[in-house]
Amino acid sequence: MRRSNDPDQREFTRFVKETEPRLSYALAAAYGMETGAEATADALAWAWEHWDRVKTMTNPGGYLYRVGQSNARRYHRPRVLFPSVAPMDEPTIAPELPNALSELSKNQRIAVVLIHGLGYTEREVADLVGMSRWTVRTHTERGLQKLRSTMGVTIDV
């Protein structure tokens, strides 16, 4: 059983604040919003439970992504990975976006969302998902191309 209030807790808090965003977005992009959120929560819970090990890892984010992946595969897959755009968001988000995202492969979604949407570097994404930078770049380019094609976007405004 873990301690309740010690330096580890503070260290873990800092770790979660730093790691959780890309983990959440990557798993959501890969497995959908619902499954991604559950997988992220489980991965971080696992990290806290095994904090002695996780804190010494050189790439804990990548390891936890794999933990999340393992758990996500066990969950029931919802029929709709990405919910429709809320009416109030329609002026800024194209209604076609969720369906267009569903058309991409899992790796293409992760690369496009993290790099093109959230501004992570290719190296950060490569470390997170365990791919080479070149592979990540390829997924990004192909994913963007397909996304634009599906949404009928010719020029990014």
Next chain:
Amino acid sequence: MSDLGTQLRSYFDENVERVTPEDVLAGRHVGDLMPEPRFKWRASPRLAVGLGFAVTVLVLGGSLGLGLALRQPGDISGSGRMTFGVGDGTPESTGWWLVGVAAALAAIALVFIVLAIRSARTGSKRNGEEKTMSTTFETQEVDHKLEDAHRANRWLIAAVVVLSVALIALGAWVISDLTAASENAVPDDVAEMLDDYHAAWNTGDGDAFMLLVREVDYEHTANGTSHTAAGAADIIDAYWGPDGIHVEHIGESVLLGDGSTKYVVQPNRVFTPGYPDGMVGFSILKVTEFGDSGWLVIDHTFIGDWIR
């Protein structure tokens, strides 16, 4: 409408359910019930080489084994040269060394596969796990054993098991094939009669010899020189002179033909005692089952050449 990047960010910001450190710290202790991350298999060059070796062994061994199975004893090669051995009377066989070669190659393949598995297991060092293991070894020894078991890729294990079973089956098949009686093997009663026939020949026992041939039509031909049974005495004169001609089996005999009349082909060496070389060739013995007399020789043709 904003650009695609902004849309993606907005959409995910709106829909992704974030997890805070407080959520985790206040949450359930589910870690114990959760599985370890699944090992992600990565192609390894060493694994590829190992599997390549194994497949080569199976294909090569299978082909050679099949060739052995289809080859008839006493085969004559494409050049027309007879292939049985001369000297110590032991027939040549490619089957036994095949088993040795297959076993050696399989051992090499196994080494490669084991190296590949070890390499794959340490592949998780990309995520820094190796460092973790080295720093917490003493306290988490049991955990590590469990991790290793989880991480051992089931497909690699299956491949090793399948290849091992296939190799054992191949070896068993080759050995079984080499030791099994051929459908062209000479039956015991015929072989026994022919042994007596050659023993009578070698000892010059005319009476015993005449009991084993059908006198009315027995004919002996050696490299074109023929003698008939009507003149069994001629045969004795011709072949059992002062020095005598001895026959020595130097290979496996083969039985050909159906029904009561059959042909036995024997690789033989024919020589005169005191003269070391002599001739090697084939004796083709036409034998028939003749009532109470049992198997009798009715024709004996020897085709051979001098040992040089």
